[in-house]
Amino acid sequence: MSNLIDVENLWVKFPTRNGIFDAVRGISFSLGKERLGIVGESGSGKSMTGRAILKLIRPPGRIEADRLTMTGTDVLTASEKEMRKLRGHHASMIMQDPKFSLNPVMTVGRQITEALRTHEKVNMAQARARALEMLDAVAIRDPERVFDLYPHEVSGGMGQRIMIAMMLIPDPEILIADEPTSALDVSVQLQVLEIMDKLVAERGMGLIFISHDLNLVSNFCDRIVIMYAGRIVEVCQAGKLHEARHPYTIGLLNSVPNLGSPRERLDVLRRDPAWREAPSVSALL
Amino acid sequence: MTLAIEISDLTVWFGEGAARSNAVRQVSLSIGEGESFGLVGESGSGKSTVLRAITGLVPSWSGSMRIMNRPLGAKRDRTFYKQVQMVFQDPYASLHPRMTVDAVLSEALKLHGFGDIDNRIDRLLEDVGLGKGFRFRYPHQLSGGQRQRVAIARALAPEPRILLLDEPTSALDVSVQAEILNLLTDLRAERGLTYLMVSHDLGVVGHMCGQVAVMQTGEMVELLGVEDMRAMKATHPYTKHLLDSSLRSVR
Ligand SMILES: Nc1ncnc2c1ncn2[C@@H]1O[C@H](COP(=O)(O)OP(=O)(O)OP(=O)(O)O)[C@@H](O)[C@H]1O
Ligand SMILES: Nc1ncnc2c1ncn2[C@@H]1O[C@H](COP(=O)(O)OP(=O)(O)OP(=O)(O)O)[C@@H](O)[C@H]1O
Ligand SMILES: [Mg+2]
Ligand SMILES: [Mg+2]
Numbered sequence: 346m347s348n349l350i351d352v353e354n355l356w357v358k359f360p361t362r363n364g365i366f367d368a369v370r371g372i373s374f375s376l377g378k379e380r381l382g383i384v385g386e387s388g389s390g391k392s393m394t395g396r397a398i399l400k401l402i403r404p405p406g407r408i409e410a411d412r413l414t415m416t417g418t419d420v421l422t423a424s425e426k427e428m429r430k431l432r433g434h435h436a437s438m439i440m441q442d443p444k445f446s447l448n449p450v451m452t453v454g455r456q457i458t459e460a461l462r463t464h465e466k467v468n469m470a471q472a473r474a475r476a477l478e479m480l481d482a483v484a485i486r487d488p489e490r491v492f493d494l495y496p497h498e499v500s501g502g503m504g505q506r507i508m509i510a511m512m513l514i515p516d517p518e519i520l521i522a523d524e525p526t527s528a529l530d531v532s533v534q535l536q537v538l539e540i541m542d543k544l545v546a547e548r549g550m551g552l553i554f555i556s557h558d559l560n561l562v563s564n565f566c567d568r569i570v571i572m573y574a575g576r577i578v579e580v581c582q583a584g585k586l587h588e589a590r591h592p593y594t595i596g597l598l599n600s601v602p603n604l605g606s607p608r609e610r611l612d613v614l615r616r617d618p619a620w621r622e623a624p625s626v627s628a629l630l
Numbered sequence: 631m632t633l634a635i636e637i638s639d640l641t642v643w644f645g646e647g648a649a650r651s652n653a654v655r656q657v658s659l660s661i662g663e664g665e666s667f668g669l670v671g672e673s674g675s676g677k678s679t680v681l682r683a684i685t686g687l688v689p690s691w692s693g694s695m696r697i698m699n700r701p702l703g704a705k706r707d708r709t710f711y712k713q714v715q716m717v718f719q720d721p722y723a724s725l726h727p728r729m730t731v732d733a734v735l736s737e738a739l740k741l742h743g744f745g746d747i748d749n750r751i752d753r754l755l756e757d758v759g760l761g762k763g764f765r766f767r768y769p770h771q772l773s774g775g776q777r778q779r780v781a782i783a784r785a786l787a788p789e790p791r792i793l794l795l796d797e798p799t800s801a802l803d804v805s806v807q808a809e810i811l812n813l814l815t816d817l818r819a820e821r822g823l824t825y826l827m828v829s830h831d832l833g834v835v836g837h838m839c840g841q842v843a844v845m846q847t848g849e850m851v852e853l854l855g856v857e858d859m860r861a862m863k864a865t866h867p868y869t870k871h872l873l874d875s876s877l878r879s880v881r
Binding site for chain 1: 644651670671672673674677678679719720763770771773774775776796797800801802803804805806807808809811812815830831832833834836837847859860871872875876
């Protein structure tokens with residue numbers, strides 16, 4: 346097996362006062378050395394899927410699966426110590442909210458250099474140089490100034506790129522990116538995507554790209570998984586998203602505002618209760 | 631037409647002396663009552679800072695700002711917040727982790743002297759497309775998009791005249807985005823609200839706004855009408871580049 350990740354029948358459950366809430370309901374997929382997109386409406390379980398793979402679901406939430414392996418390790422039985430090692434050396438996750446995930450009392454520069462130094466033996470000067478290089482690579486203007494700023498002193502899009510820099514600097518085999526470019530203007534977005542693209546093409550990194558931006562995902566990814574209510578309703582080859590057949594996917598595509606063709610009102614999705622009940626589509630390789 | 635927002639020569643800086651950096655430099659713009667105005671531009675170019683300056687959240691600025699013909703000084707009073715509400719870019723940081731949705735909304739309603747809190751909360755949640763089931767949840771029990779809708783509901787609570795919207799839908803999926811944008815369109819039509827809206831999505835700005843200002847490194851480099859934007863009639867190289875990249879990313 347050369348898949349980086351294999352997941353079979355994954356559930357993420359949260360006990361609530363109205364009983365158990367199933368955020369993810371029995372999905373199966375694998376990740377090769379590819380760019381796998383996960384799209385779907387808000388609350389469909391995209392982030393919980395990403396977090397579950399790295400066992401980052403906070404209790405009382407819990408994960409169940411028939412199989413969950415990452416680069417050969419059985420994630421289900423791995424100890425927290427093993428998971429920490431896995432997360433550091435093999436897999437990184439760019440969280441949906443950068444400012445929430447950055448340490449508020451540590452400068453940007455220190456956070457990036459520490460991320461690097463836990464994985465590689467480099468001295469401070471080298472680490473600083475690499476961090477500045479990385480900030481520059483993610484199109485941060487004036488890296489020297491930003492290096493010494495605290496997270497609350499950077500803009501939304503800068504925070505997002507700092508998080509990306511921090512996660513890419515240890516050179517992971519697997520990157521799970523949860524809405525990594527949602528706060529970026531299109532031109533910076535293209536630059537950031539190019540970096541990720543390069544890592545996939547040149548180093549064989551596997552990328553899970555979670556996004557609600559359908560156009561972006563269809564241009565950028567190789568395969569797309571479409572989630573609804575905790576299940577996978579459709580799997581598409583990228584570039585063929587316009588051939589999607591599920592009414593939910595089509596509804597999502599139709600609700601995007603387009604600069605070229607203005608409309609009075611945007612189409613909104615009409616949800617069919619049957620979508621929720623249909624069995625999950627497998628996205629295994 | 632009355633001007634809802636009038637800003638001239640706004641400069642905002644952080645740090646003093648050698649450490650001073652100007653985040654916003656001599657920005658001027660005016661927005662008529664009932665208009666919707668878009669602010670786009672490079673990440674880090676000062677868009678949020680302009681909005682934060684209006685709401686009194688930056689320490690040092692110069693120039694002048696007027697809201698509904700009233701000049702703004704150093705402090706903002708309660709009448710200001712009754713008129714002007716902001717939806718922040720960052721829905722996580724803007725909701726208190728230990729407050730339920732119910733507590734967030736009832737606090738906002740009480741602060742502005744509303745009665746009939748119970749019904750109003752239900753209405754607000756419905757307006758932003760969240761059911762009653764979300765009323766007693768904490769922020770960590772909500773997805774990113776659900777939190778953003780709570781933030782929008784909170785901003786709508788005092789029934790403001792002006793909404794400052796900082797990337798209000800960038801955390802939302804396209805279907806919820808469509809619902810929120812339609813909601814904002816309806817509210818503006820019904821109540822004559824004024825919007826100043828930051829977004830990096832030119833499709834969204836084109837859909838929502840009549841005029842668009844483009845920012846780069848703290849300066850406003852171009853002001854253009856939405857028709858010109860659609861027709862790609864930009865004059866500044868950065869605006870051209872932005873429109874061009876936007877086309878490339880949609881393809
Ligand atoms: N701690 C929790 N307790 C109960 N329900 C939860 C908890 N955390 C998340 N959920 C629910 O799980 C569902 C899936 O959440 P998830 O964060 O994966 O959504 P998402 O697809 O990433 O959405 P978004 O695009 O808005 O980020 C949501 O309905 C959310 O309300
Ligand atoms: N408290 C602060 N201290 C120092 N610098 C700050 C502070 N707040 C903002 N800045 C700087 O001001 C500049 C403009 O930031 P702002 O948040 O306005 O950008 P933006 O246009 O909203 O970007 P984005 O699209 O990424 O959100 C950035 O260079 C940022 O680092
Ligand atoms: Mg999410
Ligand atoms: Mg901003």
